[in-house]
Amino acid sequence: MNSSDMASRPGWSLKHFLALFLVVVFPLLVFGILGIVQLRDAREAEVRQEASRLLDLVEAEQERIIEDVRHLLVALVETGAGRMPAPVCQDTMARIRARYPSYLTIHLSDEAGVVWCSTEPSALGKSVVDRPYRIEALETGEVATGAFMQARTTGRPAIPFALAYTGPDGARVGVVTVLLDVGWLEQYFAQKPLPQNAAVLFADRNGTIITRVPELPSLAGQPLPERFKPMLGGTSKGMEEAEGLDGVQRITAYSPIQAGVRDLYIHISLDKAVAMRSVNAATLRTSAIFLVLLLAAGLAALWGTRRFLRVRMQAEQSALKAARVLASTVDGVLELDRDWRITYLNDRAKSLLAQDFSLIGKRMWDVFPELKNDSVYAKAMEAMTRQVPTDSEFWGVRTQRWYWMRAFPTDDGLAVYLLDISRRRKAEEDLRRSKDHLSLALESAKAGTFDWDMTAGRGTWSEESCRILGLDPRESEATTETWMRIVHPDDLVPHGFAEWDRLVAERKRDARLEYRIVLPDGGIRWVTSIGRIRYDESGMPVQFSGLILDITDRKSLEEALRDAKAKADAANLSKSKFLAAASHDLRQPLQSALLFAGVLHRHVNDDKGRIPLASLERALDTLKNLLDSLLDVSRLDAGVIVPQLADFALGPLLDEINASYAPIAASKGLAFQVDQPTNGLAVHSDRLLLGRMLRNLVENAIRYTERGHVRVTCKPVRDGIAIRVRDSGIGIATEQLGKVFEEFHQVGNPERDRSQGLGLGLAIVQRLSRLLNHPVSVTSEPGRGSLFSVEVPGAVGEFVLPPPAVPEPMQPAEGSGRLAVLIDDDVIVLMGLRTTFREWGYDVIVAGSADQALERLRGTERPPDLIVADYRLRDRQVGTDAIARIRELVGHPVPGIILTGEIGVECERDAARLGVTIVHKPITPRLLHRAVQALLEAEAH
Template structure:
């Protein structure tokens, strides 16, 4: 029944009313009740309630007194804080003045009497604007007030600068602090305004001095006139260019007098420039006037006149004497140069015609050279078989003679003969490789996904015995990483780098072959502790028939690195060298890696075989060259084999029919004359015997199509001249297991 939020007076009034109602009820019950006990009980209950209400009334009265004291203390603190503020302050609650400090009330003395609590904020703004002490504002106060009323609570302050008499300036800040309250702050900014004004005046004075200095030091002459044609300002350059006396050119001098003096000493190209009236009329209509005059002192002056905003005009004089003389000189030179160019053009036309004739001869010569190169390439490609056949036969015979003359006096000569044939073979291979790589269509290169680890291991096995013979330690760190390259020529390139490293490393040295990954690339490196290469020789060692200056005589013809460079250039690889004389060298080939899943590692052909053991095998050799056939038979017989020689497929089948059993292994040349091939001979023998006869195809053709064909028929392919150190282990490896029937499938473990 009593609302705690009501004022204390209202609560006391309601409590008294409740007490009166309870007393009346008690009296009424006393009159009507018949029980004395009930009456006594009601009186006791009523007394307890009255005591409780009395205590509540006392507590409420005490709290009301405390609130009044705290409110008075807060008002005094606020009054003290407002009085201590440096600026004026006023709080308007619901657009009526609630509280303000003394500075706010006394800022404008003529309206201070009107500034009382309850004053409407609009009335205050009107009174402020009507004050005689206010000089003006830089904005509209009512506009700022309207913006504050529309703004959200706590929004940015709206400021207006007010100027008062006595050179005083105040900043009026209006801000909405709550839904009902608007605060006005008056800040004295007189010192800041005066300081800015002083700095601005000083800056203007400095700029004027600076501009005057610039004006006086301009390369052109400048003079300004007012609208009546009288001098206002000029620089000394203007006086010097026109040769005017000091008494004539002064502030206030008339344009007519100046023009009259100039007319007697100079010639205007534009005759109208003599007429000052025409000059002024032109300026008024067009805003500018331009003329040129030649002074008696030899100067040629360009005169420009422009109208100024105040109705006057400025005259600008520029000395163009040097430019005119330069232009005249250039015109003369252009005329002379034109004559020279005309003559030179006639000579060039004659030279062009002669050049055209020479180019035609060069074109014919180029076509002839290209035809010769193409013919050379076709010749070497076609003759490679015929060139390698006698080399192959000679190698076989020399090897046979070498083993047969062990301990004889001619054995050293046979070894030298074998070394000479090896050098001849290497030179022939190098020449054929360069010929193929220099062919226009680069058909010799067949890119494929190549495992570097396999190639490195193959090179290691081929060169290990050579390194041991020279007393050089050869180490290879392989890695199963794949690159996109030509397998044959990449193998040849690695082999050439390793051979060079072994050849130019003294006994006791070391050669290391390895590769490392660098991002998406892989770098194959060949390190050696050899004689090294000077910086001068490093730039030319990749050229054909070029060797370093410190290479001993007779150590090669300089084609190996040329083959490496050509292969890498065609395949997009990067070859480089770093070397230091007497320390060693490192050759690198950088290639792009490819993501290839490595296949199951195939069983490798052993490189070492027991050459002292007897080869108890029946070997069928199919070769159409009688010299090669004879040499191969002798070599195999020296190894202890029983050899049957044939020059064609039919002859080979005849030997098999006569024996009645299949041979243990077949060695067949690919080209057997006309349409007959070694593939046909091997397949015919296998078909006749019904057995998968082991076979090796030996050919001078180095094309990839033979490797693919050999893989299809499970036939390893060796190139001529055949490497005997590789042939014998391959024969022993192929014949180690029993022969399989043709119907049984299997995978061929071939290796080039």
């Protein structure tokens, strides 16, 4: 029966046509509505999946940064940052600030809660004594995480992490704090931008908002609204649809403070309206299509049965095609005829293939010939010829993407569905690489894994763990009894139980246990078990998983470091005692000798006396320089000596060395020769410090040469001059060459005979070499001598040699009957000062203490014109106090000079307080005379 027969049948009317219309259209309408509902549900599921994925990425990045912060805290505490001197610590913080991201700020606070070292200098001196995280760190000794705070140095929201450090006695005396501000989010989202409809929010464990991206004004520091509190206090991650902080309806993936990053609430929300925009548009288009279909069907009903039936058939075909498209909007859809010509592409297929409508009517293999060499070609041919569905994964050479193809046979050819799986393939590849990297890292670190069921008392050890524990993985059962059998008995109780009980009692998640293993051959191996404990609802530990590491080498290194430190401390103590003794015992008699040598000038008139006197003064001056060099070792170590670089002639310096050491060499029967440069060489250096280097090298050569010669030569090299000291002494073995510059190291003196010196000469040379940037090298052959060479830069510009210096005659000071009070507890120095000042025309009062000086001043009616006092007097008195008491007696500030051998800051501080001049012992009469004259002239003006 055809449509014309139906139309001619009696009783067939418009009502029947309408009934037939409804019967045909209603299922299509229902099918379309169901398709729209399924499409919306699928899109909403995609949005939820996208929000969850973004949450996992941000949470993983936050976990990584927090773990890095914890490692940084542990590294700073274990390397002893809290026991560093403040300048050294601050220098370390400057280097850390240059290498670490700007969103990390590090503070070290002392026991009083005052910041004494920081990467932010503006934080120094600030008090953090009342910070809860600081108190928690001091009480627990573990890493403490604080709540939201506004960093005082940067003004930005931040989360504090703190760990206590200990003093020498093991007590907790301060806290290292790392502030992690929201700058890490800015850097992270600068590299991986959020979708335009996404927002990220962070809050601390108290529900205080830390930050939101994109930022909302004045939001940081505010409490979370009540509608977010259930998400904050939950026990697992979840998904909610709720109104966001900006008033927009959002789909939100959240991670409570107990589920993801501990003590930190994170949620990522997507604007639902924006996310569903494409689906809504598709719904409108579909609705419009159905309206058109309804209108067309109504018109067809009016035009007759035939027209109606034809329209109905077209509507069914259109509805079926629309349903297929709507059901597959996530996939790209292609239709191919049996000649492999493309007859249809949806929008997704066009975007995946990066083509346009020009593909319609073209043969698939002509357009994409590269696919013929791929498995996708064989799968497509199988679907076409055998009429069976097939699927395949392939790489798109043009689009640089991975696809999953599903091919379904149809009456006309094939329907092909394409899905972009590039993200999945990348995740799989990243996972594979991560597993490879983890395996390599564990193998390199001598580490294995373990997973322990605490309730059953058994678990699993990896093969590497069994190797570390000295067990055969094929024969050893992973049980608690097996573990207790191999642990050293001395470690079983304190480490195996007490430490574990403490961790469990405090509900610690992270655990670290160090203990010894007794190997089958009787050997001992140190291992550490590092892992995470999982508890049940009642607080009982149910699982312990982590790593087993072999730390035997580290323990051996720690023992070696302790031994080395003990030796270094002993060496430093020896050096300190020597320097203290030298400062007290050598400066005083040398000062007396210099003063009396200066006094002799007036009483020696003939050349027979003047020449030896000049030699005596030169020898005393050399001895003074040597003493200064020796006592400056501590100042070199402290970095307080600043070189005064200038151009100067090398000849006069070599003359002084020749005059100083030729007699010493001659006394040992050695040939001593200093070859003067013939062309008047000039260098750019510090004359005093370079002289100390050369004197130490010459002294070292003479000390270790019993016969033969010591020779000093100069040779131009590159941009400077090499000054060489060669000897024919005992020489140095090859293995000793790197040690001769160490403190107290002496070649050929195993008994440490102090008559051969302390072994500091070459150590001073090495320090001065680094300070002046003058490289020092040494070559030697045992039994045949050594050659030390110092490379000194040449003069910077043209240097004109000065005329030979004419010794300046001693000019008497113009005392003119002034009264000078001289105070020193060393009788010889005091007598030298009295004789010298009387030679200069002064009336003098001498005293061994402040009380004696005051007593003698009260016996005369003259006020003093000058006070010269030693700083360190007997009975713990100091010269500055003596000057202050004399000034108080006479009623006005008498000019004063502190003559001292002290090298500390205490003397300089006291002198600055009184406004008196400091002169360091030993000093020549000429220099003392200049200091006195300068002081009196300044007072007169």
